Amino acid sequence: MVEFSANLGFLWNDLPLPDAIRKAKAAGFAAVELHWPYDTPAAEVKAALDETGLPCLGLNTRRGDVAGGDNGCAAIAGREAEAQGYIDEALAYARDIGAMNVHVMAGFTDQSADAKASFAQNLRYACTQAALTQRTILIEPLNHHDAKGYHIATIAQAQEALADVDLPNLKIMFDCYHLQIMQGDLVTLFKGCQDQIGHVQFAAVPGRGEPDQGEVNYPWLLPELARLGWSAPFGAEYKPRGKMEDGLSWIAAYR
Numbered sequence: 001m002v003e004f005s006a007n008l009g010f011l012w013n014d015l016p017l018p019d020a021i022r023k024a025k026a027a028g029f030a031a032v033e034l035h036w037p038y039d040t041p042a043a044e045v046k047a048a049l050d051e052t053g054l055p056c057l058g059l060n061t062r063r064g065d066v067a068g069g070d071n072g073c074a075a076i077a078g079r080e081a082e083a084q085g086y087i088d089e090a091l092a093y094a095r096d097i098g099a100m101n102v103h104v105m106a107g108f109t110d111q112s113a114d115a116k117a118s119f120a121q122n123l124r125y126a127c128t129q130a131a132l133t134q135r136t137i138l139i140e141p142l143n144h145h146d147a148k149g150y151h152i153a154t155i156a157q158a159q160e161a162l163a164d165v166d167l168p169n170l171k172i173m174f175d176c177y178h179l180q181i182m183q184g185d186l187v188t189l190f191k192g193c194q195d196q197i198g199h200v201q202f203a204a205v206p207g208r209g210e211p212d213q214g215e216v217n218y219p220w221l222l223p224e225l226a227r228l229g230w231s232a233p234f235g236a237e238y239k240p241r242g243k244m245e246d247g248l249s250w251i252a253a254y255r
């Protein structure tokens with residue numbers, strides 16, 4: 001059966017994280033994943049995960065100065081110490097709550113050789129630290145409408161970063177929403193990098209709402225990815241169009 005992970009950066013994000021975890025459990029999600037949980041003590045998140053029995057699949061490194069336009073800094077030359085501080089923080093939080101993946105946010109760059117070298121240096125650091133506790137580091141191509149100028153926007157760019165680093169615990173976050181916008185042909189794209197994928201996410205295109213309308217037929221696509229071998233929960237990373245609970249009927253198509 002296809003299972004889902006509730007992305008609590010978008011779902012129930014008006015609630016304290018422990019309550020959002022309980023809501024995800026009650027709605028039938030098999031896992032949760034986080035964006036930037038750092039305002040909530042890890043012990044509170046861990047207690048809610050233990051109470052519900054839900055695993056947490058992952059979380060993101062801090063983005064830096066968001067008001068100033070940052071979206072991560074791991075590929076910004078000259079900010080290595082800051083990036084590595086965010087990596088340490090994310091890995092410590094992941095360890096405390098038992099999350100196995102940390103998504104390292106690259107930031108906006110000119111994709112120069114310096115940016116690529118800085119990204120590789122920071123990812124090598126992240127992977128080496130993550131390996132000490134058997135964790136995986138993720139990088140994610142983001143689409144050029146929502147995140148114009150983000151360091152990686154395609155699977156080929158992510159694969160280039162993976163090749164530069166060449167460590168087995170660096171994987172790709174395959175977000176169907178971003179990749180449909182940037183590349184399309186999602187099944188072929190998935191097959192071309194399947195063994196390099198660490199997590200799969202999805203949302204409607206366009207709009208990023210519930211995955212029940214738009215360009216991508218998820219009730220066909222997600223079972224097909226499962227048939228091809230993807231067995232972990234798919235990350236529901238969408239922005240509810242209206243009231244959160246009213247939008248959950250999309251799950252029925254998979255039951």
Ligand SMILES: O=C(O)[C@H](O)C(=O)CO
Nearest residue numbers: 035060103140175201237
């Ligand atoms: O926006 C996304 O798709 C991400 O997965 C994220 O975590 C923040 O950019």
Ligand SMILES: [Mg+2]
Nearest residue numbers: 140175201237
């Ligand atoms: Mg995503």
